[in-house]
Amino acid sequence: MITVYENEKIKQRLNTFINVSRNITSNTSLTKLVQEIIEAVIESIDKADAGFFLIWNEEMEYLEIEGAYNFKEEMYLQNKLLAGEGISGSVFEEGCSKMIHTAEKIKEAMGNMRNQTLHYYLESTVHAAIPVSCMSVP
Secondary structure, three states: OOOHHHHHHHHHHHHHHHHHHHHHHHOOOHHHHHHHHHHHHHHHOOOOOOEEEEEEEOOOOEEEEEEEEOEOHHHHOOOEEOOOOHHHHHHHHHOOOEEEOOHHHHHHHOOOOOHHHHHHHHHHEOOOOOOOOEEEOO
16 A cells, blocks of 8 residues: 655656756757756756756767756766766766765765865765765666
């Protein structure tokens, strides 16, 4: 049997999906669309407070941040990830989602990031700290 709370969460996720679908069909600006998608996704996940939307740049061969929620735009726009670099780069390269539940494991997963890339990431966070949990999907 589904509880009232679970029912509300299902409704919220369905509404998020519907809103994202509407935005995809009615939006002419990729930048605005990506920003709306990342905001809707983060707001629909319990306890999520920040996130990135990255797109692979085939010509330059790196992931670039196209939208973010609760990150400083002037810093995150400078950040480019190589395939396999950090959490997002490894998820992209492997094609598998990851959930990480401790700051220590997140630091470990980010251990292969280039110094400048890690610096831009930390400077772009609202709290300038490594998160305590993380979810990344391809």
